[in-house]
Amino acid sequence: VSERSRSRASRLFRALLRLFPTDFREDFGSEMEEVFHRQRRAAGAGGKRRQAGLWARTLAGALSTGLREHLALLRHDLRLAVRSLARRPGFAAAAVLTLALGLGANTALFSVLEAVVLRPLPYPEPERLVVVGEKEADGRPSSTSYPTYADLAAESRTVEAMTAFGTSMVGLAGEGEPELVEGLRVTHTFFATFGVAPALGRGFLPEEDRPGAERVAVLSHGLWRRRFGADPAIVGRQIDLSGLQFTVVGVLPADFAPSFAATLRGVDAQVFLPLRYAGTDPPACRTCRHLVALARIRRGVALAEAGAELDGLAQALAREHPQDYPAGGAIVRPLQQEMTSGPRPLLLLWARARRAPSSPARTRWASGCASEARMLRSARWWAWWVTCAIGAWRRRRPSRLTCPTPSSATFG
């Protein structure tokens, strides 16, 4: 039993030794273990209380001395690094400048990568939002016509909600200076597709999205605050847009950012109006591809499945109206990917280049510093031999070769 207990205590004590730096452990570890076992034997006569006291004292000693030794090691290496840098101020300045530029550039690029590629879109379950484009003759996606949108929305079983929108520029008159305001003309399903509920009032009703219906508008939060002083009684008020009277029926929440409109159509949307199309309207012809169609696919439906279904439906439309569709078919892409399609490949390439163990950029950088490193190496070996000769602490010698030097910091 005592042998088993000794072995268990040994294991525990060796685990405690890991609190010390490796050099320290190699120099004193076995000696400390021998001393500890003698302490245990001596404490054994004093009973469990004395044994517990010994373990508590040993743990506290290991924690405090281990920490102190690690800090001493760090101080030593830092002092050495500063001395090395001070000996070659020119190289030190170049290394520090290179590090500063590298860190700055990395931070700036990561901020862009995070904002553009990694951060999810600010809508509920954004991964379910897709852009639906008609297939061009060359296989690329194009915009969508109103009848195509309406047919796909009516036929699809994989889509929960679908909307189409075009851009609009209206003159806002009335209180204050008249101004041109960018906006979107949207189908009444627009807000439901994005999963957004207005902060004040409501979205559009189906009957408001028909030709000749009463003119209504939904304001962005920014326009409501800037132009109407955040008037809480704005809903129901008449506003003048391009000489026509519109009734405000809602105000969007502050966190609804229609960034998709800026990215896909270059519009800073501040006012939303119903599309009010009917199949017979001239701009609603089957070849009038000027709308962006967005869909929210059903929960649990894979993107590929929704894409295949919508593509099949679009091909059926092309068979039905062969003169109106040059190729036939639909291309379905995630909204997030569509919004970052411009900078995304470049940013991802940069991110991969940083991870690559030996990218060409790194190789060029490394070779640029290699000559400096070679010059330093001879000086460093000389310092090492001098250190050996004067009998420096034997475990510290090798670490001088690995402690931060200008070259290693630059390559890091």
Next chain:
Amino acid sequence: MPDADADLQRFLPLSAATFHVLVALAGEELHGYAILKEVAERTGGEVELATGTLYGIVKRLLEEGWIAESRRRSPLADPRRRTYRLTDLGRRVVTAEAERLEGLVAMARSRNLLAAPASNTRRPS
């Protein structure tokens, strides 16, 4: 050696644990466990050093050159066991610290904070 004494002052004051370890080694060469025992006995069990604390001190004292590893080694002893001895520098440092403490005690005594020393008081060897 006033200059040498002034040099020693920069090492002072010593921590209580360092002082105890140096005092323990002032009598004879000792291995780690013997140092622990000596310290505990001299302080009536009031100071019980942990192994980590002891070897942190031993490492620093070796680096400072106040103690050295003894070359004498018993053939029967555990090969892991090393014995340590006080160097001349170490002896001067611990003496300087003892004198500093003695000065403080004398100051307290002059203010009647302490009774006069008994004639048979045991002093560290």
